[in-house]
Amino acid sequence: MNSFLASVLCAVFLSTYVVSVPVSNNGTVAASSSTTSLSTGTATGSSSASSPSPSVPYASDDPNYPLWNATTDIDPEPIRGTLGATILGPQNIDIDRQNPDLVAPPTTDAGTLQNAKWPFSLSKAQLNTGGWVRQQNVDQMPIATAMAGVDMRLESGAIRELHWHQTAEWAYVISGSTQITSVNQNGQNYVATVHPGDLWYFPPGIPHSLQATNDSVNGTEFLLVFPSGTFNDDDTFLLTDWMAHIPKEVIAKNFQTNISAFDDIPGHYLYIFPGTPPPDNVQPPVSPQGTIPEPFSYNFSAVTPTQYSGGTAKIADSTVFNVSTQIAVAEITVNPGAMRELHWHPTQAEWGFYLEGTARVTIFAASGNAQTFDYQAGDISYVPTSYGHYVENTGNTTLRFLEIFNSDRFEDVSLAQWLALTPPALVEAHLQLSPQTIAGFNKTKGVVVGPKASS
Numbered sequence: 001m002n003s004f005l006a007s008v009l010c011a012v013f014l015s016t017y018v019v020s021v022p023v024s025n026n027g028t029v030a031a032s033s034s035t036t037s038l039s040t041g042t043a044t045g046s047s048s049a050s051s052p053s054p055s056v057p058y059a060s061d062d063p064n065y066p067l068w069n070a071t072t073d074i075d076p077e078p079i080r081g082t083l084g085a086t087i088l089g090p091q092n093i094d095i096d097r098q099n100p101d102l103v104a105p106p107t108t109d110a111g112t113l114q115n116a117k118w119p120f121s122l123s124k125a126q127l128n129t130g131g132w133v134r135q136q137n138v139d140q141m142p143i144a145t146a147m148a149g150v151d152m153r154l155e156s157g158a159i160r161e162l163h164w165h166q167t168a169e170w171a172y173v174i175s176g177s178t179q180i181t182s183v184n185q186n187g188q189n190y191v192a193t194v195h196p197g198d199l200w201y202f203p204p205g206i207p208h209s210l211q212a213t214n215d216s217v218n219g220t221e222f223l224l225v226f227p228s229g230t231f232n233d234d235d236t237f238l239l240t241d242w243m244a245h246i247p248k249e250v251i252a253k254n255f256q257t258n259i260s261a262f263d264d265i266p267g268h269y270l271y272i273f274p275g276t277p278p279p280d281n282v283q284p285p286v287s288p289q290g291t292i293p294e295p296f297s298y299n300f301s302a303v304t305p306t307q308y309s310g311g312t313a314k315i316a317d318s319t320v321f322n323v324s325t326q327i328a329v330a331e332i333t334v335n336p337g338a339m340r341e342l343h344w345h346p347t348q349a350e351w352g353f354y355l356e357g358t359a360r361v362t363i364f365a366a367s368g369n370a371q372t373f374d375y376q377a378g379d380i381s382y383v384p385t386s387y388g389h390y391v392e393n394t395g396n397t398t399l400r401f402l403e404i405f406n407s408d409r410f411e412d413v414s415l416a417q418w419l420a421l422t423p424p425a426l427v428e429a430h431l432q433l434s435p436q437t438i439a440g441f442n443k444t445k446g447v448v449v450g451p452k453a454s455s
């Protein structure tokens with residue numbers, strides 16, 4: 001992080017010499033900017049430090065609020081101020097209502113990014129007796145190269161069968177409780193019941209099963225995340241699929257029994273199938289090798305979140321959930337009117353999942369490109385490595401979402417903290433802010449920031 005900060009600061013110093021923006025003391029220039037910003041086509045490049053102006057036009061003063069939301073009963077139109085016009089053709093009003101910043105983008109948006117929103121509602125569900133599954137990978141979201149997601153539902157007692165796969169598996173329980181089992185490469189075993197808001201993690205290739213308990217009459221639903229954008233849940237290695245594709249002579253020889261012992265094995269894989277709910281306190285057979293030394297589940301729901309001015313945050317990565325070396329998570333709540341602060345993740349892409357509320361996010365892609373997306377509960381978001389972004393609560397209820405990373409550590413860089421800890425004259429030279437404004441920037445990460453305190 002220090003070397004990263006150093007390289008950013010170095011770039012800042014270099015750009016100051018090249019562009020040579022005059023030092024500002026704010027005031028009248030800023031006041032005139034609203035009237036001149038649209039018409040000023042060229043740099044005004046003054047060299048006088050006493051009447052400073054930047055070498056490019058000022059940014060527009062338009063606050064660029066979202067133009068509508070779920071509570072607004074209007075027909076959304078691609079109109080913002082004097083720009084745009086009504087839709088004359090057919091219109092999917094429900095989708096337009098959910099995406100004000102695609103239909104009528106803020107004027108600060110520029111260029112186009114790859115699609116960074118995928119509602120699980122648009123994924124084809126695979127229905128089984130006992131549950132269902134739907135997934136998102138690079139086929140749905142080409143931008144999401146580092147991780148893929150699966151939403152899975154099991155009725156009380158239903159089983160996602162014994163299986164394994166090439167990637168690690170990380171999970172967040174959304175509803176009900178799930179009993180997990182596993183045996184590792186050393187013959188050590190593990191069984192646990194994982195409750196809402198808790199996590200599990202299986203290292204790559206380690207076999208496991210998932211079963212809904214009857215803690216809830218409706219069974220369980222959970223979010224699975226895999227540290228590979230090309231993960232495909234159809235490509236998992238299933239116990240029954242394998243057994244159905246081995247000559248029975250070989251099976252009998254392997255288990256040192258006769259063929260008729262395997263008379264009733266399924267001739268086709270099961271994937272998800274109904275079962276009897278397991279008691280919470282199920283114990284696996286005693287292994288001569290013992291149990292898995294670092295638990296495959298983590299009581300994340302029991303972690304007390306850190307309070308910030310606009311909400312809360314809590315983190316689970318390999319520093320606390322030791323085995324989870326390829327996935328890190330932050331669970332964030334944002335109060336109405338507040339936002340997850342402007343930040344980026346230095347070496348990690350972010351796969352996001354919205355649990356409740358509504359949000360807007362502008363993704364800054366460098367080279368003058370930025371695009372704003374709106375999210376609802378059940379949506380997936382994706383922010384490539386180091387792309388600047390924020391997450392604003394656009395509703396009147398709590399926004400709750402997960403930031404998930406293909407990483408052993410959670411890391412972020414805060415814009416406010418960066419500017420608070422940079423020599424103020426340098427910040428003033430770039431942004432023409434008053435010393436008082438800069439002095440108000442928080443040297444500690446705000447993380448989730450509320451509206452300005454009225455004092």
Ligand SMILES: *[C@@H]1O[C@H](CO)[C@@H](O)[C@H](O)[C@H]1NC(C)=O
Nearest residue numbers: 067068069071072394395396
């Ligand atoms: C929803 O949008 C309307 C304007 O279209 C605005 O008055 C209202 O405050 C918005 N609601 C929230 C929760 O932001």
Ligand SMILES: *[C@@H]1O[C@H](CO)[C@@H](O)[C@H](O)[C@H]1NC(C)=O
Nearest residue numbers: 069070071072336395396397
């Ligand atoms: C919050 O939004 C709901 C609809 O989503 C609306 O019925 C309710 O009036 C809003 N409450 C406030 C205080 O704006």
Ligand SMILES: *[C@@H]1O[C@H](CO)[C@@H](O)[C@H](O)[C@H]1NC(C)=O
Nearest residue numbers: 175176215216217218219220
């Ligand atoms: C079970 O699901 C039904 C139908 O979705 C719902 O009405 C009920 O509240 C759920 N019960 C529990 C305990 O979650």
Ligand SMILES: *[C@@H]1O[C@H](CO)[C@@H](O)[C@H](O)[C@H]1NC(C)=O
Nearest residue numbers: 252256257258259260261262
């Ligand atoms: C085959 O094995 C099963 C279980 O080990 C046993 O019950 C059965 O009697 C055996 N059958 C024959 C034909 O050996």
Ligand SMILES: *[C@@H]1O[C@H](CO)[C@@H](O)[C@H](O)[C@H]1NC(C)=O
Nearest residue numbers: 213214215276277278279280
């Ligand atoms: C839940 O499952 C356990 C174990 O199968 C069983 O003993 C218990 O009666 C069940 N409870 C309910 C409410 O179905």
Ligand SMILES: *[C@@H]1O[C@H](CO)[C@@H](O)[C@H](O)[C@H]1NC(C)=O
Nearest residue numbers: 293294295319320321322323
């Ligand atoms: C996690 O690792 C740390 C450091 O190696 C160790 O002290 C701790 O006991 C481990 N925790 C668990 C639950 O295994």
Ligand SMILES: *[C@@H]1O[C@H](CO)[C@@H](O)[C@H](O)[C@H]1NC(C)=O
Nearest residue numbers: 192195295296297298299302
């Ligand atoms: C999680 O909490 C349960 C009790 O709610 C406890 O039995 C279990 O050991 C805990 N699991 C871990 C991994 O700490």
Ligand SMILES: *[C@@H]1O[C@H](CO)[C@@H](O)[C@H](O)[C@H]1NC(C)=O
Nearest residue numbers: 308309442443444445446447
């Ligand atoms: C700065 O942010 C921290 C949270 O990281 C908060 O506790 C503190 O009150 C903030 N300071 C100011 C001056 O807002």
Ligand SMILES: CC(=O)N[C@H]1CO[C@H](CO)[C@@H](O)[C@@H]1O
Nearest residue numbers: 025026027028433434435436
């Ligand atoms: C340093 C400086 O000139 N600060 C001024 C910035 O603008 C505000 C409002 O116009 C003034 O109150 C400050 O004195």
